[in-house]
Amino acid sequence: MFIRNIDKRIKILFLLMIILLILVIIKICYIELFEYSKLNNLAQDLWSRNLELKADRGKILDRNGKVLADNLTTTSLILVPNQIKxxxxVTTDLSKILNVSYSNMKKHVYKKTSIERVHPEGRRLSYETAKRINKLKHSGVYLIKESKRNYPYDNLLAHTIGYVGIDNQGLSGIELQYDKYLTGEDGAIKYYSDAHGNKLTINDTYVSPISGMNITLTIDINIQKSLEREMNNIRDMFNPDMALAIVVNPKNGEILGMSSLPSYNPNNYQKYDSRILSRNLPIWASYEPGSTFKIVTMSSAIEENVVDIFKDHFYDSGKVKVDGSTLKCWKAGGHGDQTYLQVIENSCNPGFVKLGQLLGKERLFSYINKFGFGTKTGIDLNGEGEGIIFPLNRVGNVELATSAFGQGISVTPIQQVMAVSAVVNGGYLYKPYIVKNISDNTNTIIYENNKVLKRRVISSKTSSTMRYALESVVAKGGGKSAYIEGYRIGGKTGTAQKVENGKYLSNNYIMSFMSIVPANDPDAVFYLAIDNPKHTAMLSSYTTTPIARRILLDIIKVLNIPEQSKEITKDLEWNDKVTYEVPNVIEKNYEEAKKLLINFEIIKNGTGNIVSYQSPKAGTKVEDRSRIRLFMK
Amino acid sequence: MKKIDKTLLLTIIALSIFGIIMIYSASNIWANYKFNDSFHYFKYQLVFFLIGIVILQIVSRIDYKVYYKYANVILLSCFLLLILVLIPGVGSIRNGSRSWFGIGSLGIQPSEAAKIGLIIFSSKYLANNNDYLNNNFKGIIPLLIIVLSIFGLIMLQPDLGTGLILLMSIISILFISGVNIKFFIGGGILGILGIIFLIIIAPYRMNRITSFINPWNDELGTGFQIIQSLYAIGPHGLLGTGYLNSIQKHFYLPEPQTDFIFSIIAEEFGILGAIIVVGLFSILLYRTVRIALNCTDLFAKYLVFGISFQLIFQAIMNLMVVVGLIPVTGVTLPFLSYGGSSLLISMFSIGIILNISKNI
Structure with missing residues (x-):
């Protein structure tokens, strides 16, 4: 009985221990089946050492595929101190090859770490240096590929593209904004090591790096080159405080070119002042626009039917009184009697005060808002300004009057070009953009920007009238020096006095020119502004327009804008060259030809009395007294 | 039965040989690093195994009644040794405990001897005092005073794992001897209070408990060993890496040939390795319990079961630590972990059981 009791209790304990042993097996199954992947991941991190292989950063391209930012491949030195026997x-050899002191190199070689980057001496090694290190064949000494950002065109589009830091991280511009797309996935050579860092004989794995995505901009490099070239000219000629230029396609809001002065070279951005680096003027600068803003006032007036610019007249006495303040026209004595078309051609301030008064503050300011002033355009770049527009409740008669001709308000260049784009494209206000698309390394487009219509501001009829008015300004008004024979150019100059601490500065102006080409159906809106140019007349028509003309010529060439004949003919000035169309004289006799070619100099080739061939051909426009070559038979 | 239990003997030999094979795999990297000889631990363990077999053979031929006769002397010697080992200069410190006598890499732990000594004494005590079992003052209390003083001496080293095993194996004998269940409930409460007391006097034990629940809370501290053990068992799935292919033995798991040899077994042989080890211990348990059940001599019954329980309980504690079921206690896996003194004492214990198996 007693023994049986003991045996019973022995059996109980026996069972208890068997259960515990089974529990151990169950726990093992649980670990190996359910915690397997988690433990495997953690353990792989513990066991494996990665020699990082840097991925190439994505390229930045212009709209034609020209590379604006790419990568140079370099080699860097990596040490695995535990593997160095x-x-x-090794210290002696490396210090010799890299020209580093022994004690300095010792710090790297003896460092207690799994992987040591020899920074900066061992980075971006030349091919020769890399080859010499490789020849040593020391264990634990590795050379890995690294890539370095390179901007082949240096200053070109610097503010927009931006720049990267030493680890290829985007620090500014597109490089920063789209860093996550441009950055690739680093690869690695992965090897197993023991807890002391020695390599185990388990196979290495190689994970190849994946290049970042390419970003294609809406920029056209040839237009951009033209802008940059003229920016350099502006710097040399006028030594201005700042200058900026921007070209957009009014039909969709694509930025074709934009440039800022002062500029910098993103390949060595460290040498420049941070203010130069950070200010992408066409989107950042905010200032009183001056007369270019009259385009907005006039469009609003036409749209609201307060004036017929062809029929209604305005008499300019040279000044206008508003609430006791006298607002003067830029022309002493005034422009006299004018149609409103002439008011804009002459950029007559009192005429625009009148338009402002006809519209009233509610209507004028509602158009100012609708054209996008006072709010960011939403361009896909960092650092955009928003300008300052009077709140409606603070607009008195004086504010209404000055705003109408572009004073007392503050706007950004990008706001202006987008507003003018809407004025000339039939009334559509688009959101500007600079990234055309993003494609991965198989050239598959993964993201594409399309035009974004914000709102319709004016009717196509008003738009058409405005195009005519702007063309007329270039042909007959303040934009004359931008006139290009054979092409239809529209535009408006602006000269705005700069304000500092609430006061206008004397002899310190921002001169600007807003232009469209071709005026009948614009493919480009181009804006140029020069802040405080030196050594020049204080009128924009003398300073900006000749430069703008050269850029417009380039734009015409790049955009393949065809020659047109129906343009408004320019009024002649004493220094203007007269041009004539060459008549057809082929198959005419010499006497007849001479009469037809009265405005030209004739050069006769060959003998005979009948013209067999003429150069230039009939229909070409050439200047007065140009040479016409005739081949006789 | 007039012959020794051959199945039990074969199981012991299988466990020991599997242990030696695994000690080689687990220790070759460490041995090469420390002694410039991959076979260092393997050779020592092999020698100890051979000595152990000789001891086993000899002990299995000594009539177990000798222990009954000399139980008091044995216990007294254990007491003296346990006191001696605490004296600096006499006992030496290894792994944080002053629990060794020894020169160089050879050493013996008196606490190992005390475990078997106390079982012998308790078996005799309980066999003689059957009638007083549930009379506290004549029955259990004197025995408990002896047990707890030995436990106290071991805790002074300190060696919680060994102390617990010793305590539990005596409790198991008390349990089967028929002591009233109320005693164990009371003891359990006292035990919990004791554990709380032990944690208060040495807070590092609390860390062991919290780190067992989530070892990643203190990844490089108290959770380190269990994490390293899980990194051995888990990442290769049910199949394991194959013999000699352990990664964790490359200095990740400290001294993998001792307490955590089962991690390496599970790493290299996966679930199969675990089943072999647990299976062999189950056979060991089954055969010894069978002998205990067949004993008519009460002393022999207690002795066999006490030894059996002590070995299996130690194995279970080790396995549960390694797989993360209980906090790290620092006990080795009998027959498999590297360690001469432990192996010899285990062989000695099995020798006693084998002798008893012959006499029933």
């Missing part, structure tokens, strides 16, 4: 020898 003869540390003394």
């Amino acid at each position: 003869n540390k003394k020898q």
Whole structure:
């Protein structure tokens, strides 16, 4: 009985221990089946050492595929101190090759770390240096590929593209904004090591790096080159405080070119002042626009039917009184009697005060808002300004009057070009953009920007009238020096006095020119502004327009804008060259030809009395007294 | 039965040989690093195994009644040794505990001897005092005073794992001897209070408990060993890496040939390795319990079961630590972990059981 009791209790304990042993097996199954992947991941991190292989950063391209930012492949030195057998020898060799002191190199070689980057001496090694290190064949000494950002065109589009830091991280511009797309996935050579860092004989794995995505901009490099070239000219000629230029396609809001002065070279951005680096003027600068803003006032007036610019007249006495303040026209004595078309051609301030008064503050300011002033355009770039527009409740008669001709308000260049784009494209206000698309390394487009219509501001009829008015300004008004024979150019100059601490500065102006080409159906809206140019007349028509003309010529060439004949003919000035169309004289006799070619100099080739061939051909426009070559038979 | 239990003997030999094979795999990297000889631990364990077999053979031929006769002397010697080992200069410190006598890499732990000594004494005590079992003052209390003083001496080293095993194996004998269940409930409460007391006097034990629940809370501290053990068992799935292919033995798991040898077994042989080890211990348990059940001599019954329980309980504690079921206690896996003194004492214990198996 007693023994049986003991045996019973022995059996109980026996069972208890068997259960515990089974529990151990169950726990093992649980670990190996359910915690397997988690433990495997953690353990792989513990066991494996990665030699990082840097991925190439995505390229930045212009709209034609020209590379604006790419990568140079370099080699960097990596040490795995635990794998280095003869540390003394390695230190001596490397310090010699890299021209680093022994004690300095010793710090790297003897460092207690799994992987040591020899920074900066061992980075971006030349091919020769890399080859010499490779020849040593020391264990634990690795050379890995690294890539370095390179901007082949230096200053070109610097503010927009931006720049990257030493680890290829985007620090500014597109490089920063789209860093996550441009950055690739680093690859690695992965090897197993023991807890002391020695390599185990388990196979290495190689994970190849994946390049970042390419970003294609809406920029056209040839237009951009033209802008940059003229920016350099502006710097040399006028030594201005700042200058900026921007070209957009009014039909969709694509930025074709934009440039800022002062500029910098993103390949060595460290040498420049941070203010130069950070200010992408066409989107950042905010200032009183001056007369270019009259385009907005006039469009609003036409749209609201307060004036017929062809029929209604305005008499300019040279000044206008508003609430006791006298607002003067830029022309002493005034422009006299004018149609409103002439008011804009002459950029007559009192005429625009009148338009402002006809519209009233509610209507004028509602158009100012509708054209996008006072709010960011939403361009896909960092650092955009928003300008300052009077709140409606603070607009008195004086504010209404000055705003109408572009004073007392503050706007950004990008706001202006987008507003003018809407004025000339039939009334559509688009959101500007600079990234055309993003494609991965198989050239598959993964993201594409399309035009974004914000709102319709004016009717196509008003738009058409405005195009005519702007063309007329270039042909007959303040934009004359931008006139290009054979092409239809529209535009408006602006000269705004700069304000500092609430006061206008004397002899310190921002001169600007807003232009469209071709005026009948614009493919480009181009704006140029020069802040405080020196050594020039204080009128924009003398300073900006000749430069703008050269850029417009380039734009015409790049955009393949065809020659047109129906343009408004320019009024002649004393220094203007007269041009004539060459008549057809082929198959005419010499006497007849001479009469037809009265405005030209004739050069006769060959003998005979009948013209067999003429150069230039009939229909070409050439200047007065140009040479016409005739081949006789 | 007039012959020794051959199945039990074969199981012991299988466990020991599997242990030696695994000690080689687990220790070759460490041995090469420390002694410039991959076979260092393997050779020592092999020698100890051979000595152990000789001891086993000899002990299995000594009539177990000798222990009954000399139980008091044995216990007294254990007491003296446990006191001696605490004296600096006499006992030496290894792994944080002053629990060794020894020169160089050879050493013996008196606490190992005390475990078997106390079982012998308790078996005799309980066999003689059957009638007083549930009379506290004549029955259990004197025995408990002896047990707890030995436990106290071991805790002074300190060696919680060994102390617990010793305590539990005596409790198991008390349990089967028929002591009233109320005693164990009371003891359990006292035990919990004791554990709380032990944690208060040495807070590092609390860390062991919290780190067992989530070892990643203190990844490089108290959770380190269990994490390293899980990194051995888990990442290769049910199949394991194959013999000699352990990664964790490359200095990740400290001294993998001792307490955590089962991690390496599970790493290299996966679930199969675990089943072999647990299976062999189950056979060991089954055969010894069978002998205990067949004993008519009460002393022999207690002795066999006490030894059996002590070995299996130690194995279970080790396995549960390694797989993360209980906090790290620092006990080795009998027959498999590297360690001469432990192996010899285990062989000695099995020798006693084998002798008893012959006499029933």
